[in-house]
Amino acid sequence: xxxxxxxxxxxxxxxxxxxxxxxxxxxxxxxxxxxxxxxxxxxxxxxxxxxxxxxxxxxxxxxxxxxxxxxxxxxxxxxxxxxxxxxxxxxxxxxxxxxxxxxxxxxxxxxxxxxxxxxxxxxxxxxxxxxxxxxxxxxxxxxxxxxxxxxxxxxxxxxxxxxxxxxxxxxxxxxxxxxxxxxxxxxxxxxxxxxxxxxxxxxxxxxxxxxxxxxxxxxxxxxxxxxxxxxxxxxxxxxxxxxxxxxxxxxxxxxxxxxxxxxxxxxxxxxxxxxxxxxxxxxxxxxxxxxxxxxxxxxxxxxxxxxxxxxxxxxxxxxxxxxxxxxxxxxxxxxxxxxxxxxxxxxxxxxxxxxxxxxxxxxxxxxxxxxxxxxxxxxxxxxxxxxxxxxxx
Amino acid sequence: xxxxxxxxxxxxxxxxxxxxxxxxxxxxxxxxxxxxxxxxxxxxxxxxxxxxxxxxxxxxxxxxxxxxxxxxxxxxxxxxxxxxxxxxxxxxxxxxxxxxxxxxxxxxxxxxxxxxxxxxxxxxxxxxxxxxxxxxxxxxxxxxxxxxxxxxxxxxxxxxxxxxxxxxxxxxxxxxxxxxxxxxxxxxxxxxxxxxxxxxxxxxxxxxxxxxxxxxxxxxxxxxxxxxxxxxxxxxxxxxxxxxxxxxxxxxxxxxxxxxxxxxxxxxxxxxxxxxxxxxxxxxxxxxxxxxxxxxxxxxxxxxxxxxxxxxxxxxxxxxxxxxxxxxxxxxxxxxxxxxxxxxxxxxxxxxxxxxxxxxxxxxxxxxxxxxxxxxxxxxxxxxxxxxxxxxx
Numbered sequence: 001x002x003x004x005x006x007x008x009x010x011x012x013x014x015x016x017x018x019x020x021x022x023x024x025x026x027x028x029x030x031x032x033x034x035x036x037x038x039x040x041x042x043x044x045x046x047x048x049x050x051x052x053x054x055x056x057x058x059x060x061x062x063x064x065x066x067x068x069x070x071x072x073x074x075x076x077x078x079x080x081x082x083x084x085x086x087x088x089x090x091x092x093x094x095x096x097x098x099x100x101x102x103x104x105x106x107x108x109x110x111x112x113x114x115x116x117x118x119x120x121x122x123x124x125x126x127x128x129x130x131x132x133x134x135x136x137x138x139x140x141x142x143x144x145x146x147x148x149x150x151x152x153x154x155x156x157x158x159x160x161x162x163x164x165x166x167x168x169x170x171x172x173x174x175x176x177x178x179x180x181x182x183x184x185x186x187x188x189x190x191x192x193x194x195x196x197x198x199x200x201x202x203x204x205x206x207x208x209x210x211x212x213x214x215x216x217x218x219x220x221x222x223x224x225x226x227x228x229x230x231x232x233x234x235x236x237x238x239x240x241x242x243x244x245x246x247x248x249x250x251x252x253x254x255x256x257x258x259x260x261x262x263x264x265x266x267x268x269x270x271x272x273x274x275x276x277x278x279x280x281x282x283x284x285x286x287x288x289x290x291x292x293x294x295x296x297x298x299x300x301x302x303x304x305x306x307x308x309x310x311x312x313x314x315x316x317x318x319x320x321x322x323x324x325x326x327x328x329x330x331x332x333x334x335x336x337x338x339x340x341x342x343x344x345x346x347x348x349x350x351x352x353x354x355x356x357x358x359x360x361x362x363x364x365x366x367x368x369x370x371x372x373x374x375x376x377x378x379x380x381x382x383x384x385x386x387x388x389x390x391x392x393x
Numbered sequence: 394x395x396x397x398x399x400x401x402x403x404x405x406x407x408x409x410x411x412x413x414x415x416x417x418x419x420x421x422x423x424x425x426x427x428x429x430x431x432x433x434x435x436x437x438x439x440x441x442x443x444x445x446x447x448x449x450x451x452x453x454x455x456x457x458x459x460x461x462x463x464x465x466x467x468x469x470x471x472x473x474x475x476x477x478x479x480x481x482x483x484x485x486x487x488x489x490x491x492x493x494x495x496x497x498x499x500x501x502x503x504x505x506x507x508x509x510x511x512x513x514x515x516x517x518x519x520x521x522x523x524x525x526x527x528x529x530x531x532x533x534x535x536x537x538x539x540x541x542x543x544x545x546x547x548x549x550x551x552x553x554x555x556x557x558x559x560x561x562x563x564x565x566x567x568x569x570x571x572x573x574x575x576x577x578x579x580x581x582x583x584x585x586x587x588x589x590x591x592x593x594x595x596x597x598x599x600x601x602x603x604x605x606x607x608x609x610x611x612x613x614x615x616x617x618x619x620x621x622x623x624x625x626x627x628x629x630x631x632x633x634x635x636x637x638x639x640x641x642x643x644x645x646x647x648x649x650x651x652x653x654x655x656x657x658x659x660x661x662x663x664x665x666x667x668x669x670x671x672x673x674x675x676x677x678x679x680x681x682x683x684x685x686x687x688x689x690x691x692x693x694x695x696x697x698x699x700x701x702x703x704x705x706x707x708x709x710x711x712x713x714x715x716x717x718x719x720x721x722x723x724x725x726x727x728x729x730x731x732x733x734x735x736x737x738x739x740x741x742x743x744x745x746x747x748x749x750x751x752x753x754x755x756x757x758x759x760x761x762x763x764x765x766x767x768x769x770x771x772x773x774x775x776x777x778x779x780x781x782x783x784x785x786x
Contacts, residue, residue, distance in 0.1 A: 028505040030597055031428045031716050043617075044598045046718070047730050064730070065706060069616050070601075084706045086729025107512035112421040119500035119515040120508035204423055205437045208463075223462050224436075313458055313477045323424050325439070336479025337440050337457070 002246075005153045006039035007053060007076040013147045014055040020100035022144050024051040025117060025125050034106055034116025036145050038246065038322060043070045048087040048124070051077075054098065062090050088128060096132045103134065104141035110339035111328035114145040146328040149321055152349045156321065157373070159247035160351055163203070164371055164383050166242050167249040170194050178392050180232050180257055184212040184225035187238075195242055203241030203248035203324045210240035215364045230392070232259045235269060235364030237357075241324050250324040250353055251383060252369035257392040265389050271307070272360040273389050276368050279303035279356040280385065283316060283331070284372055287346060287379035293317075293331040294342035300356045301333070309358040315342075317353040320371060326351075350374045351382065395639075398546045399432035400446060400469040406540045407448040413493035415537050417444040418510060418518050427499055427509025429538050431639065431715060436463045441480040441517070444470075447491065455483050481521060489525045496527065497534035503732035504721035507538040539721040542714055545742045549714065550766070552640035553744055556596070557764055557776050559635050560642040563587050568783050573625050573650055577605040577618035580631075588635055596634030596641035596717045603633035608757045623785070625652045628662060628757030634717055643717040643746055644776060645762035650785040658782050664700070665753040666782050669761050672696035672749040673778065676709060676724070677765055680739060680772035686710075686724040687735035693749045694726070702751040708735070710746040713764060719744075743767045744775065 014022060026034050029044045040051045047064030049071075061077045068082030081090045095103075107122060108114035117125075129135040152160065170191055177190050191210050195202055202209040212225040215234035230236055236255040241248050254273055256265045265273070279300040286299045297316040305311055315332025318325050329344035331352060346352075352374070357367035368386050372379040407415060419427050422437045433444045440457030442464075454470045461475030474483045488496075500515060501507035510518075522528040545553065563584055570583050584603050588595055595602040605618040608627035623629055629648040634641050647666055649658045658666070672693040679692045690709040698704055708725025711718050722737035724745060745767070750760035761779050765772040 028716075028718055031505050031718065032508060035424050043600050066616075083730075084728075088729055105512075107516075109513045109516050112424050112511075112513075115425060115511040115513035117512050118505075118508040119498075119510050119512045120502045120505075122512040122515075123500075123502050207436050223459075323421075325421055325424065335477075336481055337476075 001155060002153075003039060003042065003074050003076055005155060006148055007059065009151065009153070010039075010053045010144065010148060011055070011057050013144050014053065017143055018055075018102075019104050019139065019141075019144065020055050020102045021095075021098065022053050022104045022141055023125070024106055025049070025121050027121065032118050035113050035323065036106060036116055036148065039148055041071055042074060043067070047083075050087060050091055052094070054100070060094055062087055062094065092128055092132050095129070095134065099134075100137060102139050103129065103137045104139050104144055106141050106145055108140055108142040108145075108328075110341060111142055111146060113149055113323070113327060114140070114142040116145075142328070146344075150319060150327040150329065150347060150350050152321065152351055156247060157349070157351075159245045160249070160320065160371070161382060163242050163244040163247050163249035164251070166195075166198060166200060166244060167240060167251050168384060170242070171238075171240070171251070171253050174238075175255065175390050175392070178230060178236070178255065180230050180392065182230050183227045184214050184230075185227060187212050187230070188225040191240060198242075201243040203243050203250055208239075210238050212236070212238050213365055216359075216362050218365070230257055232257050233363070235272075235360060235366060236392070237365050237367050239367075239369065246322055248320055248322065248324045248326075249371065250320050250369060251371065252355055252367050253386055253390060254366050254368055255390045255392055265391070268360055269363055269366070270389070272309070272358055272363070272366040275304060275307045275309065275358060276356055276366050277385075277387055280354045280368060280370055283354050283356075284370075284379050284381070287352075287372065287374060288377060289346055289348045289374055291346045292343055293329055293346065294334060296331045296346075297333055297342065300354065304356055304358050312357045317355055320351050320353060346374050348374055348376050352379070394548060395546075396432060396435065396467050396469055398548065399541055400452065402544065402546070403432075403446045403537065403541060404448070404450050406537050407446065410536055411448075412495045412497050412532065412534075412537065413448050414488075414491065414495065415446050415497045415534055416518070417499055418442070418514050420514065425511050428506050428716065429499060429509055429541065432541055434464055435467060436460070440476075443480060443484055445487070447493070453487055455480055455487065485521055485525050488522070488527065492527075493530060495532050496522065496530045497532050497537055499534050499538055501533055501535040501538075501721075503734060504535055504539060506542055506716070506720060507533070507535040509538075535721065539737075543712060543720040543722065543740060543743050545714065545744055549640060550742070550744075552638045553642070553713065553764070554775060556635050556637040556640050556642035557644070559588075559591060559593060559637060560633060560644050561777060563633070563635070564631075564644070564646050567631075568648065568785070571623060571629070571648065571785050573623050573785065575623050576620045577607050577623075578620060580605050580623070581618035584633060591635075594636040596636050596643055601632075603631050605629070605631050606758055609752075609755050611758070623650055625650045626756070628665075628753060628759060629785070630758050630760050632760075632762065639715055641713055641715065641717045641719075642764065643713050643762060644764065645748055645760050646779055646783060647759050647761055648783045648785055658784075661753055662756055662759070663782070665702070665751055665756070665759040668697060668700045668702065668751060669749055669759050670778075670780055673747045673761060673763055676747050676749075677763075677772050677774070680745075680765065680767060681770060682739055682741045682767055684739045685736055686722055686739065687727060689724045689739075690726055690735065693747070697749055697751050705750045710748055713744050713746060739767050741767055741769050745772070
């Protein structure tokens, strides 16, 4: 189903970009798998394997003999060749005959998700193309691969919505579970157990999914839950996601642990939290197809700065899909590590996170992460946005 | 533990190979992870990350700010820099100061496990090194990465032995479970359930782990179990492995389903099976540190051919470790797809499979896969070798 949707989409994208031929080239994909592979094949590939889709709508797969039948079964390839000794001859024969003006390969300086071709495999491909005089036809497939990841199909959106719903339910459950004195680790274990009970996978590595940070002076992000205890008067924040049918959620929530004499959060905590809520809503309202991520990031960054907080040391948001960090376009500042990503145009059916953060001194980190969908004219929440602190009594 | 063992081993290997500096360079490792990463870091990395080990015993990691603490916690790095905007400046400053004569990067035409650097990241690295005039110092790290994967440490061997023991127990259980009339899929489901019950992962993709082939005219390998039924007078063969603490087994067993009037296999089945047993034993006896895989493959291939069977269309054996296909050296013929792998010398503490196969006409595929360890003088079975057909009544 996914492979049918995506191989059809790929042919349209090749037309749109005026690229003749797109080649995904992998070997031993359990070891070095191109992140595009789930759109092309259902199983891992063992020997050198080439998946070739052309602008004229034709397609060809060339794989090791033992992978031939599994690849044929997907039903999307005009023809599947299974070789025994090596891919060289069948590959060169096919491409020579095809004689494409442009050949796109999966490499990219600026986008990791479009950079599935290893350097050794690049060298092998260039050698094969040189032998038939076509090496100078090679271009980066970055735009093809980006679009395939970014333009979510109906079935992809359905799975993303399902992942978000599970995540919200687990956040609701853990909110009732947390008590002062519990450790970050106990809270994380509860969420992992509930995820497993539902038959789901975590959206990223278990060591930091969920990430749970209690109070001030934590690592802040990407760090494993510790034995640190939940204390009254502190902020607790979490970063969590699940994977449903291959699609991820990625969300954060902020909790406040009331002191025994408090009925609501003190002004410093409330102000920090409200600043985050406002930053997210203002950023969402600034989003539209055709806009640039750098401008959206600036809106949220400014909302945080103008309230007297330090700016967050990361992008406002990223895309989500088969990976919790998906796609190329990002909502971020013009920092070296983001390359051209903040300047890519937003498109309909992209799914982004919005996740500003700030430090409330002596209390902890206020941070929310919502997920939004770009429509034909604006951005709509896929998650139910957090607008009030979750109180722990 | 593993990271401590392997980073120490890396320093020794750099001395042995006379290479000054080895750099592993990754970003968003949940998307494109270098297969060497588990030897260097416990968690996925988000932004551009460089893990640098030097022949003089010094080391340096340069990672995104949020990954700094997790990387520091491994305790093997002299220093860990956490950047915010980009890796360029801290990386160039460090390498310029270091001024290594050779800089090894993880790319390889001939070995997928040594080819973890994507082409986009290669271009980025070369640009950074050009800016400080060191681009001409770059060499392939193939020999470093191969040796790290291939020379199993005591803890790695302990985990491999454990994975083999579980696999043998599950084969024993399924032998009692199989009855004529069952489908390949039912048999596979039983083994998957038992693996899960033991809290283990499958060694490779669930779709084909186990692979179960009943009777003649099957896909033969790498294909998912079907609704085909087990029939009397047929051979059944399976390919299966589990992963224990990150380490894999990879084993095959051959079963014969007795006809109602049979008390033992007919001569054609027995001859095919015995040929495989002999091929494995003769190959094992030919193995020693310093030998070449091509010669070992030839021994088993000849044992099959001289008994009148067609030769098997794959290598006799591969290494096993964190992946079911691990390392570079292979026991295989000089076919294009195997590149230089069959000519690499065997070394102490390598772990190989031995897996010849042949077709018994009208009966099915006879194939056994054992696992052996290269010692200081020979090769010893890690698995309990199958020497008799497993009969299904």
